[in-house]
Amino acid sequence: MNDAGFLFLFIAATAICGYYFRLLTSSGSIAAFIAGLIIGLGFGVKGLLVLGFFFASSSLWSKFKRRNKVKIEQKHEKGSRRDWVQVVANGGTAALFSILYLAYPQEIWFYGFAISIAAANSDTWASEIGSTSKQAPIFIRSMRQVDAGTSGAV
Template sequence: MLEPLFISIFILFTAAAGYYFRLLTLSGSIAAFIIGAATGWGFGLYGLLVLGFFFASSSIWSKFKGHKKEIFEKKHAKGSRRDWQQVAANGGTAAIASILNLLMPSPVWLMAFLISLAAANSDTWASEIGSLNKKPPLSLRTWKPIETGTSGAVSLLGTFAAIAGSFAIALLSLMLFSVSFYEALLIGIFGFAGNLIDSILGAFFQAEYKCLVCSANVEKTEHCGQPASLIKGRRFADNDFVNFFSGLASALLGMFIYIICI
């Protein structure tokens, strides 16, 4: 009885701390508690440590040199303080895998859990660290320089950060769980693949708008107090949708390879 109680208190404290330090909104804090509870039930304390590493490292990188990122955040619908949709987009697949493992224990669900978090970590590190690149990133649609902070763009620094973020989760998985070196390699590879899927969707599918007042290209439906005009992608495909789908896709692909090869 003590372990579930300790885990519940730990999750509640962590979610409350995220709200107190303005890393999460109230809805984001509630969502973090729900995802944390599912993870604790499905994969215990070690699962929470991996989830906690993702949220902690993501929050640290989002605050790192935050004054330089303020201008880029104006392009996006939301700032660095995460709401429930952002939390669910990054941790939703991991929560689903946790619940499935609770109901039907299997190494397959563990791989899905770890790959989805590796993908989320890869994408977040790429975005937060890559935005500090001295040169403008390249658009995946045109392969021409584009404004920093634009979805669907890549940079050398961001790519290295994406690889580091994915394999950080893979290394942590190797230390905490009974996964082999090859399974950890699979986690790292498909975590990075999730970032690539996110970038491709961001370039060709994610919604982008033009402000009718200042003519800036943004990811917000409103800008300068006026509705913005859709110029690319689908309206429902915002950044949260793309993040969730890329994490889910990378987890499913990794599960498929894991089942047929290992």
């Protein structure tokens, strides 16, 4: 099997496992496969390693103290399973940088890719870790305490 075939199977297996382990919805699994394929074509194994670290670490934080997060998820209608919208929001810019790299192979596109994954990673980690805080977060615009899980609260 050639390298492209291996990458295709690896990306497909990862997307299927994400669905099987209830980390992704069916639409999220399909979107993750497409994004992974684009990133794999553009940046190869090093791009998939960066993407894989983001997916694995964010998934672990999603499951961390899962019982404490159930009330927040019910209130905000956002579970720990990622759908296609969340996959595109977190991986769409990274996939775009991969396409740009394919069209214009310059190192700057990998920096953009890495920065976009870092931004998505920090947002996801902050949400997952912050929701376990014993203190109510502060809404950034009003500087008042709000319920945990409120977007824009820190």
